[in-house]
Amino acid sequence: MNITNLADQLQTPEATLNFCQKRKLVAEEKRCLHCGQDCLLAKRASLSDGYGWRCSSCRCWTSIKNGTFFSYSRLTISCILKVIYLWAFEMASTKNLHRECGLRSRHTIVDWKNFLRDICRDYFLRNPRQIGGPGHMVEIDESVFNRRKHNVGRLLTPVWVFGGYDPAEKEGFLATVPNRNAETLLPLIKKYVLPGTTVVSDCWRAYSKVGGDGYHHLTVNHSLNFVDPVTQATTNHVERMWKEAKQGNKRECGTNRELLETYLIEFMWRKKFGRQPFDSILTHIAESYPVGKEELPITIATSSPSTLSSEALQKSEENISS
CATH class of the missing domain: 3.30.420.10 (Ribonuclease H-like superfamily/Ribonuclease H)
Structure with missing residues (x-):
């Protein structure tokens, strides 16, 4: 996969979400920590990634980043994936990250490189191996x-x-x-x-x-x-x-x-x-940060359903009634 192919797969919030879910970087199901009910994935314009988890019972919202490798970052998921790609292919210079991802803070760049090195360390901790053996x-x-x-x-x-x-x-x-x-x-x-x-x-x-x-x-x-x-x-x-x-x-x-x-x-x-550094690092991120249907804390205040797009609201109501 080259950077052009990646950009094509991250053109829209929906495409980015599908890309992450296929690679188990973002969960497909979540449960509300407050009431224990299933959350619904719905569009929300105020969220940087365009989607959030909405509780079907208490109607609270939380980010799709919650509980993932992308948690606590103000960068969009598509931007983080581009950073990961550039790092994987050893193109993550400050100049490249500024030009391709719009990153200006040197501290942010250093932090993300350290996060990815931590993923490499976690892989070897999960998979300790001795080399050699008879005949080697x-x-x-x-x-x-x-x-x-x-x-x-x-x-x-x-x-x-x-x-x-x-x-x-x-x-x-x-x-x-x-x-x-x-x-x-x-x-x-x-x-x-x-x-x-x-x-x-x-x-x-x-x-x-x-x-x-x-x-x-x-x-x-x-x-x-x-x-x-x-x-x-x-x-x-x-x-x-x-x-x-x-x-x-x-x-x-x-x-x-x-x-x-x-x-x-x-x-x-x-x-x-x-x-295959990019596919490998995504696989190892998914192993270090497993996503599932675990209960998540709600981080975004409750809002009225009128703030949802009509399409997302209709889909949410259909899921609730079913």
């Missing part, structure tokens, strides 16, 4: 993610990241670590790598005991070779993963240290779902 090789390595350029400027505390990559399955893991000693790295290997895996590393002393934990261990001495001439062991694939991860970091002109782990999670999510 997993390359491991550690790398520093911030340092002074040319050793000039203010002193920075280095942030180390430990990672592994299975070239056969094209899957990996990344984790920030306080240091590179064996007490820190070996438990992470056990957490992320299946027993029976052939683990390939450089000759860093912290890896000297990897072979005693149910793993086969191969090393490559980088001071002599990038590929071991005897075992053919190499860490080139995990080194490439570092390069790709740091390119994203540079593209963002650096990242907040407190948010570095979420950026790494986003990177791994893109490695896994990069072929």
Whole structure:
């Protein structure tokens, strides 16, 4: 799907609502929290998205955003979907979001990017997985993610990241670590790598005991070779993963240290779902924010039926009488 196809599917409030309901981003049924009766979906011009939930009994109204990923935002759902699309295809620069979505607040842009990274994190929390296994090789390595350029400027505390990559399955893991000693790295290997895996590393002393934990261990001495001439062991694939991860970091002109782990999670999510990022992120949003017929609090004051369009009012009355 390209941006033109998306715009065609979001031309009207009705089309936007159908798009969201098909993808389980907006509920098809709701129940009133006040009286427990079913709510009816009806048009309402005063709502930014053109539709709202109207209680068939007490006639209260609430937004269709209530209880969804779109809750508490003043942006329209169609605008948020465009933001998600641009983020999914790595086009969510401030300039693009301003031009395509009309977003002017840098804080709003940063918040939505953080919300989407949270969705990536939630996916991996719901679907924890170890890589490797018998017959597989997993390359491991550690790398520093911030340092002074040319050793000039203010002193920075280095942030180390430990990672592994299975070239056969094209899957990996990344984790920030306080240091590179064996007490820190070996438990992470056990957490992320299946027993029976052939683990390939450089000759860093912290890896000297990897072979005693149910793993086969191969090393490559980088001071002599990038590929071991005897075992053919190499860490080139995990080194490439570092390069790709740091390119994203540079593209963002650096990242907040407190948010570095979420950026790494986003990177791994893109490695896994990069072929269909938009459909994948919508699916994962629906999993993180399930919608159903749960009771919702009423957030909009009761209004007289005369404020409804005649078509919506007629439909609502027919549903009530039935």
